[in-house]
Amino acid sequence: MQGEMLAVVTTGTGSYDKLVFKRVPMPVPGPGEVLLKVLAAGVNNTEINTRLGWYSASVTEGTDVTGSEEERPDGGWNAATPFPFIQGTDCCGEVVEVGVGGDALLLERRVLVRACMRQHGFERMENIWMGSDFDGAFAQFxxxxxxxxxxxxxxxxxxxxATIPCAYGTAENMVHRAGVGAGMRVLVPGASGGVGSALVQLVKRRGAEVIAITSAEKRDAVAGIGADRVLTREDDLLEALGAESVDVVIDNVAGAGFPTMLKLLRRGGRYASSGAIAGPMVALDMRDMYLKDITLIGCTAWDEPVFRNLVAYIERGEIRPLLAGTYPLDRIADAQRDFQTKRHIGKLVLLPPA
Incomplete structure (x- = not known):
């Protein structure tokens, strides 16, 4: 398949003017590759963070910044960002072409893409991400x-x-790494976002008790997706829950609330994280960590069972999508602006032109 397609090209670090909707060459699959027609592509923090250069070591604030004109060559997911390139980490697509020697049975199948790829195998942690390290799904193909x-x-x-890959993959990876199981008590800060709302469902399906933290206006909605107890950001967590009262904290918020999370953990408890939307710089009292035998678990590379688990959960009806809204691909700036207001629950999704 030759010719051109429409895509959003991110041209560098900066504000929304760095998102250019234009015609680009159609990708051609090589051996071991397939070409997908993009049916829908989710919007994630990571695309905004990469455009803003938030992953740079020079950035110390949270992800709620509105834009930056600074060039940050180390601001991508794996340090360097391949500008100009096509972002888009979440992809629901249809296989329209397979490379030489590929599996023709995949043709015309609707598929999800495992966005976190362990190119050296699951014995090593090196990973690359579609839409961060190479061209992604903000395109027709x-x-x-x-x-x-x-x-x-x-x-x-x-x-x-398209709501599933990044948010649910990231959430299931943390649930898997933290060893969440039946009867555990799990605290989920930031429970209304894409990852947080996925965590509520994925922790609950394993038989654990879910305590969620969100804004006051989203309490009922978060309870509606399965949280056993919902607290607000204004609550005094130590007063509400008590010290050493939870088995696992799965926290993509971090920031100023981090020290309290360790005080809430029981002895031998586990803290897992794959993000820091309230800020990457935290205060760590080492005594809380080592005197209580707490395990801190960083989660980026997805483990082998994670994505297959998600597909099975979908097909068995054990989880449900939380689609907050859709936008045409050429309205990506509107979608990202709305994403950053944090007024929605679940995921926003872009729809490429047919």
Missing amino acids: VKVPEAEVFPVDCDWTDAEL
């Missing part, structure tokens, strides 16, 4: 390794499926 596409048989819409 995208090429990816054949091994990273997973057919899904369900009655969800394309947009609903």
Whole structure:
């Protein structure tokens, strides 16, 4: 398949003017690759953070910044960002072409892309991300390794499926790494966001008790997706829950609230994180960590069972999508602006032109 396609090209570090909707060459799949027609692509923190250069060591504030004109060559997911390139980490697509020697049975199948790719195998932690390290799904077509596409048989819409890969993959990876199981008490700060709302469902399906933290206006909605107890950001957590009262904290908020999380953990408890939306710089009292035998778990590279688990949960009806809204691909700036207001629950999704 030759020719051109429409895509959003991110041209560098900066504000929304760095998102350029234009015609670009159609990708051509090589051996071991497939070409997908993008049916829907989710919006994530990581695309905004990469455009803003937030991953740079020079940035110390949270992710609620509105834009930056500074060039940050170390501001990408894996340090350097390949500007100009096409972002888009979440992809629901249809296989329209396979590379030489590829599996023709994949043609015309609706698939999800495992966005976090362990190119050296699951014994090593090195990883690359679609839409951060190479061209992603903010386009009409995208090429990816054949091994990273997973057919899904369900009655969800394309947009609903596009809510899954990054948020639910990240959440399931933390749940898996933290060893969450039946009877545990798990605290989830930031429970209304894409990852947080996924965590509520994924922790609950394993039989654990979910204590969620969100804003006051979102309490009922978070309770509605399965949280056993919902607290607000204004609550005194130590007073409400008590010291050493939870088994696991899964926290993508960090910032000023981090010290309290360790005080809430029981002895031998586990703290897992894959983000820091309230700020990456935290105060750590080492005594809380070592005197209580707490395990701190950093989570970026997805473990081997994670994505296959998610596909199985979808097909068995054990989780549900939380689609907050859709936008045409050329309105990506509007979608990202709305994303940063944090008024929604779940995910916003972009729809490329047919």
